[in-house]
Each structure stands twice: as structure tokens, then as C-alpha cells.
Amino acid sequence: MRRMTARPANAHQARLLQLLRDGGPNSRAQLGDQVDLSRSKLAVEVDRLLETGLVVADGLAASRGGRRSHNVRLNPELRFLGVDIGATSVDVAVTNAELEILGHINQPMDVREGPVAVFEQVLSMAAKLRASGLAEGFDGAGIGVPGPVRFPEGVPVAPPIMPGWDGFPVREALSQELGCPVMVDNDVNLMALGEQHAGVARTQHDFLVVKIGTGIGCGIVVGGDVYRGTTGSAGDIGHIQAVPDGRQCACGNRGCLEAHFSGAALARDATEAAQQGQSAELANRLAANGGLSAADVAAAAAAGDATALDLIREGGRSTGQVIAGLVSFFNPGLVVIGGGVTGLGHNLLAAIRTQVYRQSLPLATGNLPIVLGELGPTAGVIGAARLISDHLFSPA
Amino acid sequence: MRRMTARPANAHQARLLQLLRDGGPNSRAQLGDQVDLSRSKLAVEVDRLLETGLVVADGLAASRGGRRSHNVRLNPELRFLGVDIGATSVDVAVTNAELEILGHINQPMDVREGPVAVFEQVLSMAAKLRASGLAEGFDGAGIGVPGPVRFPEGVPVAPPIMPGWDGFPVREALSQELGCPVMVDNDVNLMALGEQHAGVARTQHDFLVVKIGTGIGCGIVVGGDVYRGTTGSAGDIGHIQAVPDGRQCACGNRGCLEAHFSGAALARDATEAAQQGQSAELANRLAANGGLSAADVAAAAAAGDATALDLIREGGRSTGQVIAGLVSFFNPGLVVIGGGVTGLGHNLLAAIRTQVYRQSLPLATGNLPIVLGELGPTAGVIGAARLISDHLFSPA
DNA sequence: CTTCTTTGTCCTCTCAGAGGAGAAAGTTCG
DNA sequence: CGAACTTTCTCCTCTGAGAGGACAAAGAAG
Numbered sequence: 001m002r003r004m005t006a007r008p009a010n011a012h013q014a015r016l017l018q019l020l021r022d023g024g025p026n027s028r029a030q031l032g033d034q035v036d037l038s039r040s041k042l043a044v045e046v047d048r049l050l051e052t053g054l055v056v057a058d059g060l061a062a063s064r065g066g067r068r069s070h071n072v073r074l075n076p077e078l079r080f081l082g083v084d085i086g087a088t089s090v091d092v093a094v095t096n097a098e099l100e101i102l103g104h105i106n107q108p109m110d111v112r113e114g115p116v117a118v119f120e121q122v123l124s125m126a127a128k129l130r131a132s133g134l135a136e137g138f139d140g141a142g143i144g145v146p147g148p149v150r151f152p153e154g155v156p157v158a159p160p161i162m163p164g165w166d167g168f169p170v171r172e173a174l175s176q177e178l179g180c181p182v183m184v185d186n187d188v189n190l191m192a193l194g195e196q197h198a199g200v201a202r203t204q205h206d207f208l209v210v211k212i213g214t215g216i217g218c219g220i221v222v223g224g225d226v227y228r229g230t231t232g233s234a235g236d237i238g239h240i241q242a243v244p245d246g247r248q249c250a251c252g253n254r255g256c257l258e259a260h261f262s263g264a265a266l267a268r269d270a271t272e273a274a275q276q277g278q279s280a281e282l283a284n285r286l287a288a289n290g291g292l293s294a295a296d297v298a299a300a301a302a303a304g305d306a307t308a309l310d311l312i313r314e315g316g317r318s319t320g321q322v323i324a325g326l327v328s329f330f331n332p333g334l335v336v337i338g339g340g341v342t343g344l345g346h347n348l349l350a351a352i353r354t355q356v357y358r359q360s361l362p363l364a365t366g367n368l369p370i371v372l373g374e375l376g377p378t379a380g381v382i383g384a385a386r387l388i389s390d391h392l393f394s395p396a
Numbered sequence: 397m398r399r400m401t402a403r404p405a406n407a408h409q410a411r412l413l414q415l416l417r418d419g420g421p422n423s424r425a426q427l428g429d430q431v432d433l434s435r436s437k438l439a440v441e442v443d444r445l446l447e448t449g450l451v452v453a454d455g456l457a458a459s460r461g462g463r464r465s466h467n468v469r470l471n472p473e474l475r476f477l478g479v480d481i482g483a484t485s486v487d488v489a490v491t492n493a494e495l496e497i498l499g500h501i502n503q504p505m506d507v508r509e510g511p512v513a514v515f516e517q518v519l520s521m522a523a524k525l526r527a528s529g530l531a532e533g534f535d536g537a538g539i540g541v542p543g544p545v546r547f548p549e550g551v552p553v554a555p556p557i558m559p560g561w562d563g564f565p566v567r568e569a570l571s572q573e574l575g576c577p578v579m580v581d582n583d584v585n586l587m588a589l590g591e592q593h594a595g596v597a598r599t600q601h602d603f604l605v606v607k608i609g610t611g612i613g614c615g616i617v618v619g620g621d622v623y624r625g626t627t628g629s630a631g632d633i634g635h636i637q638a639v640p641d642g643r644q645c646a647c648g649n650r651g652c653l654e655a656h657f658s659g660a661a662l663a664r665d666a667t668e669a670a671q672q673g674q675s676a677e678l679a680n681r682l683a684a685n686g687g688l689s690a691a692d693v694a695a696a697a698a699a700g701d702a703t704a705l706d707l708i709r710e711g712g713r714s715t716g717q718v719i720a721g722l723v724s725f726f727n728p729g730l731v732v733i734g735g736g737v738t739g740l741g742h743n744l745l746a747a748i749r750t751q752v753y754r755q756s757l758p759l760a761t762g763n764l765p766i767v768l769g770e771l772g773p774t775a776g777v778i779g780a781a782r783l784i785s786d787h788l789f790s791p792a
Numbered sequence: 793c794t795t796c797t798t799t800g801t802c803c804t805c806t807c808a809g810a811g812g813a814g815a816a817a818g819t820t821c822g
Numbered sequence: 823c824g825a826a827c828t829t830t831c832t833c834c835t836c837t838g839a840g841a842g843g844a845c846a847a848a849g850a851a852g
Binding site: 027028029032039040043061063064065066067068069070 | 827828829830831832833834
């Protein structure tokens with residue numbers, strides 16, 4: 001199939017595409033209820049979209065009591081590729097234009113191997129998805145990387161945990177390889193986009209998404225749009241001081257949040273505890289697997305292990321401490337907790353909540369939900385698809 | 397004089413008014429260079445603005461090498477009232493439509509006396525300015541209050557230092573009294589608007605303004621617009637924990653920034669130090685005035701008093717600690733320090749800079765200026781005038 | 793004085809888009 | 823089953839915004 005290269009010709013068409021993306025098939029009449037356009041104008045724009053092939057007819061709509069109307073929908077053959085590059089694994093997924101996931105692969109990987117090796121793996125994963133019949137090609141791709149990105153150019157800048165990626169033209173290179181438009185962003189921002197599109201943040205305009213994985217980052221949404229900061233490093237909260245004169249951090253300072261709580265820190269602390277004989281449960285797991293991960297701590301806590309629970313509570317306290325500050329400053333309408341450590345679930349959430357509600361003023365916390373992300377590992381790839389669709393479904 | 401009640405009829409007119417406000421008198425040709433409109437359309441819109449009286453002819457423009465053109469400017473008889481209510485004093489100023497200050501009065505006052513008493517004072521100050529011939533009436537007024545505001549309604553919400561103001565219809569009441577449109581905002585947000593309009597932040601889109609006065613607050617500008625948060629309490633950084641298990645704060649927690657550094661905290665600490673005989677300089681001033689203020693500490697520091705310098709440095713350290721966190725999170729392009737404590741000047745600034753540059757990652761601080769505000773006590777009233785002019789110079 | 797440049801004015805032409813009339817296709821109720 | 827009412831779609835006309843060109847006015851440069 002030849003890929004679609006059409007783009008909406010004006011803001012009306014862009015708006016219609018976004019409505020069809022977010023609301024699925026719709027009749028012209030239903031669309032008319034949502035956009036402020038005359039019927040004639042609406043019909044003209046829809047016809048033009050049909051001509052471009054971005055939109056296709058989709059049978060009769062359900063009756064609303066009078067003449068039945070014909071539905072239109074986004075072309076079901078459109079395909080987006082969503083890529084979420086983490087520190088230690090990659091997620092690659094194919095979606096349709098309505099951003100429904102049609103296929104999803106996760107593989108372990110090490111970003112430190114550099115962009116060339118990682119792209120090879122990503123491309124082979126994309127090829128596998130294509131080979132399984134889910135797509136004949138891609139109309140666009142969104143990529144998330146675990147570090148700051150100069151957004152307009154799609155280039156990582158000085159990413160601490162991705163040596164070798166600094167300045168690598170990710171967007172350009174992938175666009176060449178895939179032969180379609182590509183947008184690049186920080187993985188946490190994509191997670192925020194994902195939760196906004198299909199998760200807990202659907203109705204929010206100003207919210208924060210805290211992603212606790214190998215590191216810790218925060219996605220910031222202001223007025224419905226992701227805020228990236230002057231140099232693209234906004235939300236980099238892993239190195240905010242959580243404990244004065246605390247643990248030495250890789251960044252050179254002491255007491256950074258990330259040094260006290262993150263997937264990596266948790267694994268390290270659990271291993272220490274196991275070795276010092278503080279927890280039989282953890283020691284068993286250490287012996288069995290030859291190493292401990294955040295998932296082991298989660299399992300131990302679920303089994304009632306006090307040491308594991310303490311580690312989680314202490315980490316939640318540190319995280320809550322930092323989030324409390326952010327809440328005072330930013331006054332969000334929602335805080336979403338997500339990332340690999342979400343497996344720690346409600347123990348972690350409870351510890352964070354306690355700390356935030358204790359430390360922030362009532363005006364900011366009064367009506368502030370703090371919740372776990374709804375989409376889990378798919379948040380990133382949905383966000384990636386959303387990113388590129390936002391780009392493609394805006395006036396050229 | 398009858399007051400202008402006209403408003404721009406469309407976005408083009410609004411844009412033209414803003415250009416004339418920010419750029420002063422301009423010829424049609426110069427305006428044409430700045431807005432993307434055909435000459436005919438531009439002429440029509442300017443003529444309409446002339447008809448409304450918002451804009452008047454202003455003689456011949458300087459020659460640009462061909463036919464001389466006629467200037468237009470905002471009606472020089474337009475008057476805005478800017479009111480900046482602080483914890484312990486009020487500033488009231490009159491500006492023209494180009495937001496130049498024509499007259500400015502400052503008087504001591506106590507917000508805790510409640511809205512009725514304060515408004516009486518504000519109105520009498522406004523009357524005094526009017527009586528001095530600066531204005532025959534006001535076309536709009538902006539008001540800043542030292543606490544969170546529900547912005548659309550112009551009503552303070554649960555302001556900690558303003559008992560009696562909670563829910564008081566400030567906008568409505570003042571609009572009645574003055575007979576003109578009124579907008580209300582947090583004083584720190586107005587300071588940010590002021591520095592953006594006429595101060596150090598003129599070229600910035602994303603920046604923070606930290607105001608250290610009786611309390612501490614932070615104005616947040618995102619994409620050129622003030623960000624106010626979900627409930628209007630964004631930027632309330634005075635109660636972020638700066639020192640774990642630190643001093644008891646009025647809010648019930650311990651170690652809040654405001655408990656360790658602010659005009660009030662500084663005065664308290666200086667008094668303590670003087671009473672304990674740690675500083676002859678401060679003790680003298682205490683004896684002379686019967687009390688100490690931040691200004692006394694500034695003077696003592698200027699005179700070389702080590703204790704005063706220490707207090708300032710220690711305060712700067714705490715403040716810098718908190719700002720470092722905000723910088724990591726928000727990645728601003730500029731941080732402005734302002735408020736009553738600006739008198740502490742470069743000692744304070746140096747301490748803050750040291751702490752921020754030490755604690756934040758290079759990517760966020762690499763090109764980050766941290767500077768003192770340029771407008772001093774006029775920032776608030778200019779911001780107030782800017783607030784109402786933005787409102788009036790936008791399509792009705 | 794001539795030529796060139798800039799600015800202001802006027803006129804026409806195009807096109808987006810609103811809104812109405814009426815046809816088409818259902819539903820509901822007697 | 824048929825009449826009356828609803829909803830949707832299509833077509834047509836009308837209006838107004840705005841672009842753009844022609845030309846006049848006014849000055850600068852030589």
C-alpha cells in the first residue's frame with residue numbers, strides 16, 4: 001500500500017481529524033455538533049478529507065430519530081509506530097490512526113550501546129510487527145528517549161544516562177530509515193501524553209506525571225500541552241535534593257532523589273539489606289536469581305516482608321517530599337505516578353500521598369488526586385503515537 | 397472627560413492596540429511591517445480605531461526616504477490605575493495607555509485590617525492622584541493582592557496572611573467604586589508581568605520571578621503567559637521545605653522556606669542576634685529604632701557587619717536551595733529576584749547563585765541568568781496596569 | 793527639474809462561509 | 823398502512839472579509 005502523505009489543509013480539517021482520532025467513527029451531523037461550522041462548510045471539508053484518503057466512509061450511523069446519516073472515520077489502514085526507549089528495554093508498538101494498539105513488543109536493551117545499535121534493534125522490531133501483517137508501512141512514528149531532547153530538531157542534548165546519543169540526529173535518521181515523518185521527545189513527556197490521551201488524565205489541563213523507572217523524571221502538562229522548558233530539560237527532578245547530605249549521586253551532588261529512590265537505587269538497597277541478613281525473603285530471592293530488582297522488592301513486600309515494605313515506604317517518603325514541593329509550586333489538578341516501579345503499587349502510593357498531603361498547603365492539595373497511571377507499559381507508546389498524530393493532524 | 401468604553405472589535409484591532417502600547421506612536425506603514433495584513437485592511441482597522449477614540453493621530457512620522465506618513469498613537473488621555481497591595485504597604489500609580497507611570501504613591505498599611513479599610517485607603521490614594529491633575533478618571537484598574545486569587549472572578553481564596561479577605565469580591569467591589577473594568581491577581585504574578593513588560597524579562601517566554609518580601613512567592617510565566625495553577629495558588633513556594641526539621645512555621649509544618657528567610661524571618665533573626673550580643677551594629681540599630689527590619693540588616697551588611705552578612709548568606713542559601721529544585725523542574729530561561737528584600741542586593745544574589753549553580757544540573761543552569769528585578773517597587777503597579785490593558789486590549 | 797522611493801487611497805476580484813429551501817430517509821403514532 | 827414529524831444531506835444564493843493592483847500624493851536624491 002502506498003502510504004498517506006496528505007496533511008490537513010487548514011485548521012478546520014485538522015480539528016476534524018483530531019475529533020475522529022479521539023472519538024472514533026462519527027457522522028457528519030455528530031461532527032457538526034462539535035465544531036462551530038455551518039453544515040455546508042462542514043460538508044465541504046469532510047469531502048476534501050475523503051478525497052485525500054485520510055478519511056473514509058464507514059456505513060450508516062445509528063439512528064437519532066430521523067434520516068440515518070453516513071459515518072466517516074479515519075482511514076483504518078493508517079499506521080503509526082510508537083517507540084519507547086527506556087534505559088534497559090524498548091517498547092515498540094503499532095497503532096491505527098485512532099491510536100489503538102494493534103501490536104506491541106517489549107525487549108530488553110541497553111541504551112548505553114549507543115544510537116546505532118539501538119536503532120538496529122528498533123528497526124528489526126518494527127520489521128517484525130510489519131511482517132506479522134499488522135502494517136504494510138508506517139505513516140508516522142513517535143520516539144521517546146530517556147533524556148532531554150531539543151524538541152524542534154528531535155535531537156537528544158547532553159543526556160546523562162545515554163552517552164553517545166548527545167547530538168545524534170534521531171529524528172532525521174529514523175525518518176530516513178522508516179520513510180515517514182518522525183517526532184522525538186523525552187520518554188516521560190510521552191507518558192504524560194499517553195495518560196492524557198487514553199488514561200487517567202483525560203479531563204485534565206494542568207497535571208504532572210512522575211515516572212519512576214531506572215531513574216526519575218516528571219512530565220509537565222500546562223493548558224493541555226506538554227511543557228518542555230527552555231532547553232528541553234524541564235521535569236528533570238531526579239537530581240532535586242531530597243535528603244540533605246544524603247547519598248552520593250552519580251551527578252556529583254549528595255542526596256539527590258534519584259540516589260535515594262528509583263529502580264536502580266531500590267535494587268541496590270535491597271541487595272544490601274539481603275546481604276546484611278535483614279531480610280530472609282530478599283536473601284532467598286538474591287540467592288535464587290543472583291541479583292535483585294525492583295520487582296523482587298515488590299514481590300517481597302506483597303509476601304509481607306517488613307524490610308521490603310520499609311524500603312518502599314522510605315522511598316515513597318523521599319519522593320513525596322519532592323512532589324510536595326512541586327505541588328506547592330505548580331498547583332496541578334492531578335498527579336500521576338507511573339513507570340516500572342508502579343509494580344510497588346499501593347504501598348508506594350500511600351507513602352507518597354501521606355507525605356504530600358502532610359507537607360503541602362491545603363489550597364493546593366485540597367482537591368488533588370494522586371493516582372497510579374492507568375496504562376502501565378503502554379503509556380509511552382500510546383504517547384508516542386499521539387505525538388506524531390498531533391503533528392500530522394495539524395495544518396501543514 | 398468621559399471615559400473610553402470602547403473595546404477592539406476583532407483580533408486585528410487588539411493586536412494593533414498592543415503594538416501601540418508596547419511600541420509607542422507608529423505610522424501605518426510601521427504597523428504594517430509588524431502585522432500580516434494588506435495595506436487596505438490595515439487602513440480600515442486603523443480608521444475604525446480612530447473612530448472609537450482609543451487611538452488618535454499624532455503628527456508626521458520621521459521620514460523613511462519617501463512620502464512622509466502620519467503617526468497614530470494610543471489616546472494620551474487614557475488612564476489606568478495600578479494598585480499593588482502588599483502585606484504592610486500599598487502602592488498606587490496612574491499610567492497612560494502606554495503604561496508609563498505618571499504618578500506613584502506608596503503608603504504603609506496593614507492588610508489584616510480587612511478589605512473594607514484597605515479599599516478606603518486605596519480609593520483615597522487614587523483620589524489624591526486624580527486631584528493632582530494626573531487623571532480625570534480611570535479607564536481600567538489592575539489590583540494585586542498578597543495571596544492566591546481565583547482569577548476569572550477576581551476573588552481571593554483562602555489567603556493565609558489576609559484574614560477577612562477570603563471570598564471578598566474584590567473585582568466586583570472595586571469596579572463599582574471606580575466605575576471602570578478591574579482585574580485582580582496575585583501580587584507576585586503582577587511583578588512578573590511588570591518585569592516582562594518593562595523590565596529584565598522583556599525577551600523571555602519562560603521565566604520565574606521570586607519575590608522576597610514579608611513572605612516569599614514565585615511568579616511563573618509559561619510561553620509568555622502567567623501560569624496560575626488549577627486553584628490559583630501556583631507559585632506558592634514559601635512553604636516548601638528548605639530545612640528538614642527546621643524552624644516551626646505558622647502553617648504548622650517545620651522548615652518552610654518562609655520560616656527561614658523572608659522579610660519577617662530576617663527581622664526576627666536579626667533581633668535575636670542583636671539581643672544575644674552577636675552584633676554591635678545590629679544592637680545599636682535595635683536600640684535606636686526599637687525594632688529591626690530587613691532594611692536594617694541590609695544597612696548593617698553594607699557597613700561590613702559580619703553577623704548581618706551571615707544572615708543574608710544563610711538566607712540566600714536556603715532560597716537558592718529551593719530555587720535549585722524549581723530550576724531543575726521548570727528549566728526556565730531566566731530567574732528574577734525581587735521584592736522588598738532586594739535591598740540586600742548583591743550579597744543575597746551571590747548566595748542564591750552559588751547554591752543554584754551548585755545544585756542544579758548544567759543543562760538547566762548552563763545559560764541561566766539569575767538577576768535582580770529592574771523595576772523595584774514599580775514592578776507591581778506596572779504589572780497591574782499591564783494586566784488590565786491586556787484585558788481591555790483583547791477582543792470583547 | 794527629473795527620477796526614484798515610500799505612503800496613502802480607491803477599486804475590483806476572489807473566496808470562505810453562513811443560511812435557507814427543499815429533497816431524502818427515517819421514526820412514531822393513529 | 824399511511825400521515826405527520828424529525829433528522830440529515832445537498833444545493834443554491836448572498837454577504838462580507840480581505841488580498842492585491844493601479845494610481846495619486848509627497849518627499850528624497852541627484
